[in-house]
Amino acid sequence: MSLQSGQINKIAALSRLKLAADQAPALEQQLNNIMALADRLAAEDTTGVEPLSHPLAIIAPVALRLREDAVTETDRRQANMANAPAAQDGLFLVPRVIE
Template sequence: MSLTQADVRRIARLARLQVNDTEVAEVEQKLNGILGLIEQLQAIDTEGVEPMSHARDVALRLREDVATETNRRAAFQAVAPAVEDGLYLVPKVIE
């Protein structure tokens, strides 16, 4: 697939980008280069290749899910400007 200068102007208008006449040729060349790279990637045979979750085969060290801090909710709410039923009250932003 190859883009024309008219395509570049239309894409720029849809993306709300200002591309003047002197930049159109440069943008066209860059976009066609990107599309060419995508075509090369799509041509690669990936049949039988297992998907990877990470580039390196690593196993994460896991830790126990244990609370290490004490519950200081009452202390934090004691200094809060406004609290009701254990919840922080904030000013209304959207009317």
């Protein structure tokens, strides 16, 4: 999959980026390189390949540093809601920004 200049301009507009005319060809080339790499990765046959928990696990076993899943904070909802300029049913109310 490759991108054309019209698509590059649309992506830039959606991203709210100002794209100069002389920058478009370089950006198009870079994005097409990224898309080509993604296509190559998607085309690889990965049947029978076990997922790794860490990239270095292929070399040696890696001990994962996982902490115990325990509650360490107390419920401070009332104190946090006291700072809200507007709240309803335990939720913060914010102004509508999308019509």
